[in-house]
Amino acid sequence: MLCHSDRLLSLNSVLESSFKKAFLLLSALLLIAALQAQTLDYELPDSEKAKNNSVKPHLISKLPKVINETSGLVFFNGMLFTINDSDNPAAIYQVDTTTGATVRTVIVGNAVNHDWEAITHDDSNVYIGDFGNNYGNRTDLQILKITKSDILNSENDTVEAGFIRFSYPDQVSFERKLNNKNFDCEAFFYYHDSLYLFSKNWVDLKTKQYVVPSDTGTYMAKLAGQYNADGLITDASVNTQGNIVLLGYKNIRGRKWECFCLLLQVGDSGICFNSNTTRIELGSAWHLGQTEGIFLNDDNTAWLSSESIMAGKLFRPAKLFNVSFNSFYLNL
Numbered sequence: 001m002l003c004h005s006d007r008l009l010s011l012n013s014v015l016e017s018s019f020k021k022a023f024l025l026l027s028a029l030l031l032i033a034a035l036q037a038q039t040l041d042y043e044l045p046d047s048e049k050a051k052n053n054s055v056k057p058h059l060i061s062k063l064p065k066v067i068n069e070t071s072g073l074v075f076f077n078g079m080l081f082t083i084n085d086s087d088n089p090a091a092i093y094q095v096d097t098t099t100g101a102t103v104r105t106v107i108v109g110n111a112v113n114h115d116w117e118a119i120t121h122d123d124s125n126v127y128i129g130d131f132g133n134n135y136g137n138r139t140d141l142q143i144l145k146i147t148k149s150d151i152l153n154s155e156n157d158t159v160e161a162g163f164i165r166f167s168y169p170d171q172v173s174f175e176r177k178l179n180n181k182n183f184d185c186e187a188f189f190y191y192h193d194s195l196y197l198f199s200k201n202w203v204d205l206k207t208k209q210y211v212v213p214s215d216t217g218t219y220m221a222k223l224a225g226q227y228n229a230d231g232l233i234t235d236a237s238v239n240t241q242g243n244i245v246l247l248g249y250k251n252i253r254g255r256k257w258e259c260f261c262l263l264l265q266v267g268d269s270g271i272c273f274n275s276n277t278t279r280i281e282l283g284s285a286w287h288l289g290q291t292e293g294i295f296l297n298d299d300n301t302a303w304l305s306s307e308s309i310m311a312g313k314l315f316r317p318a319k320l321f322n323v324s325f326n327s328f329y330l331n332l
Helices: 004-043 148-152 326-330
Strands: 051-054 058-062 070-076 079-084 091-095 102-108 118-121 125-130 142-147 162-167 184-191 194-200 207-213 217-220 222-227 232-238 243-253 256-267 278-284 290-296 301-307 309-311 314-316 319-324
Touching: 070 125, 070 232, 070 301, 079 118, 118 232, 125 148, 125 184, 142 148, 162 207, 184 243, 194 232, 207 217, 243 290, 256 290, 256 326
Parallel strands: 051 278, 070 118, 070 290, 118 184, 162 217, 184 232, 232 290
Antiparallel strands: 058 319, 070 079, 079 091, 091 102, 118 125, 125 142, 142 162, 184 194, 194 207, 207 222, 232 243, 243 256, 256 278, 290 301, 301 319, 309 314
């Protein structure tokens, strides 16, 4: 039988042991939390480190059914043009900027629309990116080059294209996997005699920047860098001031998709992503549509187009918007 003092000693031992266990458990939990915090900080995507803002695009109009899969925009000579993506006619459509109606259709007679995903221009030519690659297995990536004078000639219903064929220097596997590769592309622009492509990485949500010559021929693209876009990049544009916009969207959860832009500038050493990159949240894809086309004007306003969305029995039509980024570029 324990005496009173022995019982107290035994109780103290139990309490001391329990306290030590609780202390060790708490220390372990704090250590795990600290490690997780370090990991989260380390993995924080560059776009989340960027300054975050939001802007609401202004709806101009719905787009007609003939361009309900609009996948790029270009604006020159006071006219707006778009294209559709895969399995549509090899056609360029002029769009009325106030009503969204198609004004004129120009067929590219010597081309097939394998997967047209972007359109851009220089002083004399229009370029169409036939480089959509959802399965990651294409070996026929190409860019069409068409003279503006042919397109602008109202007597021409059909034009001919030259071809810039290319491959990626870092792609070694061409296994067919839907939306499970980092070699899809839907975005590019012309700048200083070259074409700058931005990949749509399904696996890691980054974007890789490739450079391809703008002359017709066959090339190995140059990999110039990558950026953690934290989303899927669907178009790109640069204006004469060297301001750049990348358009994209991201799955938040389930069927919830959010649209965004990344704003940056051409630096002294070329196009680079740095701490001045600004992420602009545009809103829900359910309201905007799937944002696929953008063209940045010299006044830092932009034309924006979205393709139609079908979710079950619910339908959202393709749309045309404009949006101003001027105040954001002033703060870059």
